[in-house]
Amino acid sequence: MRMTPVLTRLAWRYLWRNHRRTIIMLSAIAVGSWAMIFMTALTRGMVDQMIADGISVLPGHVQVHDPEFLNDPSVANRITIPDRELAASFDGAEFRAWASRVRVPAVIMSERESRGVTLLGIDPAAEREFSFVSYDEVEGRFLESPDDNGVVIGRKLADKLDTEVGKRIVLMSQDPDNEIADRGFRVVGLFEASMPSFEESFVFIGKTTAQKMLRIGEATTEVVFLGDDYRDVDPTYELVAERVDGGLDVRRWHEIDTYLGTMLKVMDGFVLIWVVVIFLALSFGLVNTLVMAVFERVREIGLMLALGMKPSSILAQILIESMLLLATGLLIGDVLAVLTIQPLQGGIDISAVAEGMEMMGASSVLYPKLYLDDVVLANVVVLILGFLASLSPAWRASRYEPVEAITKVG
Amino acid sequence: MNIVLRLAWRNLWRQPRRTWLTTGAMVFSNTLLVFMISLQFGMYELMIDNTLQVFTGHMQVQAPGYRDDQKMRQAVPGILPLATRLRDEFELDTIAARGWAFGLASSDERSYGIGIFGVEPDYEPGVSSIPGLIKEGRFLEDYDEPGIVIGAVLARNLRVGIGDELTLLGSGRDGSFAAAVVNVVGIFESGIPDIDRNFAEMPLGLFQDVFYMEGAGHQVVISAETLDAAELLLPQLVASLPADAGLVVHDWDALQPGLKQAIQADMSSAFFMYGILVILVAFSVLNTQLMSVLERTHEFGIVLSLGLRPGRLGRLVMLETALMGFMGLVIGAITGTIFTTWFTVNGLSIPGMEEMAAMFNLPARVYPETTFGTAIAGPLIVYAFTLLAALYPALRLYRLHPVEAMRIN
Amino acid sequence: MSSVRCVDLRKTYRQGDQDVKALDHVSIEIDEGGFVCLVAPSGGGKTTLLNAIGGLDIPDSGEVWVAEQRIDEMSKGELADLRLANIGFVFQAYNLIPVLTAQENVEFVMQVQGVPAAERREKSMAILEEVGLRGLEDRRPAEMSGGQQQRVAVARAIVSRPALVLADEPTANLDSKTSDELMELFTELNRHHNTTFVIATHDQRVMRYAKRIVRMLDGRIVEDLEQDAA
């Protein structure tokens, strides 16, 4: 430990003795670590956006359904607890938001066309905060109350149905006895969404209106809860699970949308693999540089040994040199990454491949997301693996016999 | 062997560890590139094939505007005679007419909105994989039979089995109310939940009756042997359509724009990654060759003072790089091929990937295959960048002054 | 008390297909406070003997004692500690660490010994002054002449006042004036601090300062003379 300052100074000076080699290696490390972080930020951004979008259509980090509902999404599998009782058990707990709603598959028919949609019967006030539709930007108006008589549909769907604000459409679904439940509605608003498929597949009506139309009294089909962070939904889950009796099914969002759930995991794996692959590509150059650096100064190593420096200090010196090289390169790479990601925070337009991104469930604007965790991961992995890769050249350097080293002919 | 070549070769082995490490960087990247490129293009092909063979086919004849809006009235009139004529003209059985509508399907217990295809029982198997995926009952047989084939998830949701009745409600071509009662004759299972949950197929004749199509349909689907054959077929098909009918032909690109774009998006991120790998190898080579030039400064000084031209020294350095790069290329292509072949035999499945794979109509286990192209493309690019990287050290030699060079040791 | 004692040292190098006896039954005892010149033609075995005494090289047979410790059987770590604490080295070539300045080179051994910075500074400045390198403290070896580099090496060898200094041709690159100054310095250290010096040299001027001259030829000691130092 006492030796560290001496060794560090020696290592740093040796690093700059052959400045060309060091600069090349630093550039390689900087490019490598930049690529690690930049690429990670892009994928994170994409996945975050996908999940944000995904969660926004099935809002609720934790959701409660009848156990059968997810397999068989019919009003037959509804939650019969009225809102009053739900409110009584949930209002005490600290949720960012919660809401109950009616969500069933339905057919929407205009004068000319019919399409399949997901019918959402909502309390507009309760969902304002987390709906994927921003109420104020709706053409016409959004629903005003649970017993609103109008319907709000997506602009794309309106085009396909040849309908518009003010015109009438018919919604058809089933009631609990499998009688056709249908009702005419006037289109009061058209919404736009980040993904075209949302505009085609969701239709909003008032919750009470939906309950009347489907003849389910005060029942709903799902109760949803929002926590603070979609990555960490367990606290919310615990809170909900405590308060819901055993007859209902409580799930985290990634247990409902397994595609998004696995996406998140796969991306974590991808980030790690990417970091390791880049490191491996760098490691050859790193080891090469160290081997060269040792080779060039065999005599000097011999001299230091002859003067009484211990082999372990030689080992430490080479390791420190390697760590300094890596750390400097990483630092430059990190700074580069921040500098290149910052201007892109406003989003990268990739609408050229919008439909392809939609196929993956992503929208056509990519917002890179720089997470401290990812930056730390990249840096730490590189330092640790770099340390391991440097052990062999460093060890060899410390094994020289002083006389042989000094008399070695270059 | 040529003397210069031999000299270059020997020079490489003055520092065997360095040469091996640099070659190692190339081999590593090349192996990875061969594997990734093989996997990637194999997956694209699978994605395209699997996606197109479900419903889309290689191209379709449609009414203008139908592709974007899928409105009932954007129909192709007299679709059966048209399909028959095309089959005769191109002597191709993989041409089939279809209608498409949306409706509410009700069983005794449940009602769901679904997409309903009206298909030609005889020819649908030539353009779609669905008829081959019947796992219970049978596919449609007669143009007018009151039968329907539905997906397995839909059957479960509707709680129906073979022989059960379904009521269909929807809008006809003219917007009027359409209704029919049909029997479930078959249940298919594609393994792709979206398809198994949302679709049904009924005979085209019945479809035309129920939805008041008056002989019209919505698409004539054409599949060729291969994608390339499809490309050749397209202009002939366009030419053979009656000019006044106002019909259009869309190829698969236009029908599934998402597919090509998903591939493009994936390719651009993959190429970014490959690019980084190649750049890192280039840095490695630059480093090595610069070192090897610098440490020979003294000796180069001597040969220069003896009257050798700097150009020849530069060429020597390039030749050394070319030799080293060639080793990296050959070894990398071979290890890459071996590595990939292991997966060709054993298959590759990434835990947790099934869901994502299904999203793109891919099986959970894929079998990447190397071709000469995929085995050589990556390594060649690495090779090119290797030579490029060595230019700087080689060109530096032109600035070398013999006397100064000899002072350095 | 003896500072160095070698008993029947032998060291053979193989050169091609013939054996070269670098040390051939060499026995020598040097008392504390001794000032010995090793004189031999090139290839006579001077460096080999110095290396053996310094524990840098292990002879094929025989014993080496330094400060009453048998060093040819010590571990590398023990040897390193012994050198650090007791021995100052001046090598024939490649004496300095090129990335360190003159002063840092001089401080190097002390730094490894753990001498505090202030003390290091003071001592190194003083010693550089003594060897006539004042003003060159911040130069790196590449920026100094061969003679200046040699003086830095000497300064480093003596700065921590080792009991034994082993010097291999210390005046090889020095002009007569500076080499005289250097030898005065050695003599003074020898007198006041009782430092033992073993110096390998061809230089007649150096020999004049020695109390004892040991002549070698082909690895053997051929003459061992006490003399009155100048």
Ligand SMILES: Nc1ncnc2c1ncn2[C@@H]1O[C@H](COP(=O)(O)OP(=O)(O)OP(=O)(O)O)[C@@H](O)[C@H]1O
């Ligand atoms: N590493 C070695 N390998 C082979 N032979 C060696 C080695 N080191 C020394 N020798 C041989 O041992 C003999 C003694 O060498 P040594 O270096 O001790 O001579 P020296 O007296 O110091 O000569 P000089 O005055 O030239 O420095 C010489 O013949 C030399 O060639």
Ligand SMILES: [Mg+2]
């Ligand atoms: Mg010698």
